[in-house]
Amino acid sequence: MSSPYDVVVIGGGMSGLMAAISLVEKGRNVAVISKGDPVCCLSTGCIDLFSRGDDPIGGIELLPDYHPYRLIGVERVKESLDIFQDIMRVAGLPYVGDLRVNRKILTPFGTDKITCLVPETMESADCDPDEYIHVISFKGLKDFYPSYITSGHVNSGYSIFDAGVSSTSAIAERFEDKDFLQEFISWLLNLSLPDGKIAFPAVLGTRSSMSIFNEISNRLERDIFEIPTIPPSIPGERLFNRFKNLFLEKGGSLYWGKEIASVEKLGGRIEAVTLSTRGRPTRVQGTLFILATGSFVSGGLYASMDDVRETVFDLETYLPGERKDWFNEDFFIPGHTIEKAGIRVDSTLRPLDSEFSNLFVCGSILAFTEVMKYGCGHGTAIATGVAAANMCEELL
Numbered sequence: 073m074s075s076p077y078d079v080v081v082i083g084g085g086m087s088g089l090m091a092a093i094s095l096v097e098k099g100r101n102v103a104v105i106s107k108g109d110p111v112c113c114l115s116t117g118c119i120d121l122f123s124r125g126d127d128p129i130g131g132i133e134l135l136p137d138y139h140p141y142r143l144i145g146v147e148r149v150k151e152s153l154d155i156f157q158d159i160m161r162v163a164g165l166p167y168v169g170d171l172r173v174n175r176k177i178l179t180p181f182g183t184d185k186i187t188c189l190v191p192e193t194m195e196s197a198d199c200d201p202d203e204y205i206h207v208i209s210f211k212g213l214k215d216f217y218p219s220y221i222t223s224g225h226v227n228s229g230y231s232i233f234d235a236g237v238s239s240t241s242a243i244a245e246r247f248e249d250k251d252f253l254q255e256f257i258s259w260l261l262n263l264s265l266p267d268g269k270i271a272f273p274a275v276l277g278t279r280s281s282m283s284i285f286n287e288i289s290n291r292l293e294r295d296i297f298e299i300p301t302i303p304p305s306i307p308g309e310r311l312f313n314r315f316k317n318l319f320l321e322k323g324g325s326l327y328w329g330k331e332i333a334s335v336e337k338l339g340g341r342i343e344a345v346t347l348s349t350r351g352r353p354t355r356v357q358g359t360l361f362i363l364a365t366g367s368f369v370s371g372g373l374y375a376s377m378d379d380v381r382e383t384v385f386d387l388e389t390y391l392p393g394e395r396k397d398w399f400n401e402d403f404f405i406p407g408h409t410i411e412k413a414g415i416r417v418d419s420t421l422r423p424l425d426s427e428f429s430n431l432f433v434c435g436s437i438l439a440f441t442e443v444m445k446y447g448c449g450h451g452t453a454i455a456t457g458v459a460a461a462n463m464c465e466e467l468l
């Protein structure tokens with residue numbers, strides 16, 4: 073049976089969910105289709121806007137004209153990040169930061185990561201080199217390295233708590249138990265730590281992280297902060313789950329774990345997509361469509377030996393240079409040529425050279441985003457997600 077949605081968003085990552093939430097907040101009937109969890113669940117949960125300088129907004133102004141930030145304009149980028157912060161404040165997962173000043177957070181290896189907006193649980197992570205930091209870790213936890221952190225910070229120490237479980241998600245879930253939290257706080261108080269900040273791996277709860285964080289901080293009467301672990305990352309999962317639940321709470325429809333099997337077109341428009349489900353196929357009909365399927369990691373783009381393909385609508389995909397130029401042993405080097413690959417769009421986020429007049433594209437599938445080169449991952453996803461929603465709003 074067909075479902076006449078105002079907008080069908082394909083891809084449930086930061087960009088797709090940001091677009092979808094913006095539209096349901098305006099009373100639109102929206103469906104999100106996603107084949108799986110997004111890259112956000114692997115991320116620190118911090119919002120990189122432009123991490124290659126001191127001033128993120130100032131840095132955007134220096135990017136090439138064809139970068140997605142420049143296509144939609146700096147003012148819209150700023151507005152979208154303000155909207156994001158408002159949403160997260162109301163959702164009980166507040167983010168702090170200044171769009172004009174990048175900040176440092178500690179990584180589990182003791183190095184610094186430069187980012188822009190951070191969850192409030194990381195607000196105190198930017199430490200003076202000589203202030204005392206005491207790092208807490210958990211017995212058996214493999215995704216966090218307190219000795220690396222303390223070896224890089226002269227004035228520091230660490231202690232290990234036995235939570236009875238050792239994976240990040242299992243420890244985070246234990247913190248949701250009130251008795252466990254009290255036991256942990258009593259242990260901390262008994263350590264009689266020197267004055268200074270206390271740092272924890274980011275496992276202080278899943279759903280109730282802010283109240284757990286505030287309770288520990290209040291009882292200890294200390295500045296405390298979380299350090300993201302290596303993936304999978306609890307702050308990334310908190311952000312994603314909060315976004316997903318918010319969309320559902322506001323009346324959105326979610327088709328999760330579903331891939332597009334076929335696309336129905338009519339007169340230069342997309343009419344509907346059909347999902348591959350067990351039993352009878354599900355047809356999802358919409359007036360407008362947003363493509364937010366991410367880059368190679370999530371499968372929005374697929375690279376074969378001699379080509380790169382967009383996987384849902386088979387859109388024309390921009391490829392940087394020759395096949396030999398796409399290769400580099402280190403996928404994570406900033407400026408890897410293949411990072412430029414993706415869908416080219418105009419300033420309304422409509423794909424260039426496309427037969428579809430009712431399709432918009434947002435997020436890391438956009439050509440020239442270059443997430444690693446510019447350190448602009450969630451920033452571009454949020455900004456282009458809001459921009460795509462606004463473009464739809466103008467047409468509905």
Ligand SMILES: Cc1cc2nc3c(=O)[nH]c(=O)nc-3n(C[C@H](O)[C@H](O)[C@H](O)COP(=O)(O)OP(=O)(O)OC[C@H]3O[C@@H](n4cnc5c(N)ncnc54)[C@H](O)[C@@H]3O)c2cc1C
Pocket residue numbers: 082083084085086087088105106107108109110111112114115116117118119120121303330331332364365366367369370371372383384434435436437443448449450451453
């Ligand atoms: C390991 C890692 C760590 C990172 N850390 C940070 C960080 O700390 N801060 C930061 O700002 N950025 C970070 N980034 C970058 C950032 O996470 C991404 O750029 C951003 O989240 C991309 O969002 P997106 O919505 O465009 O795509 P994605 O998150 O990739 O989401 C795309 C979604 O589309 C779905 N999908 C794909 N194909 C289909 C299909 N055919 N049908 C239906 N659904 C489909 C996928 O399942 C997925 O849910 C990191 C990236 C990586 C890889």
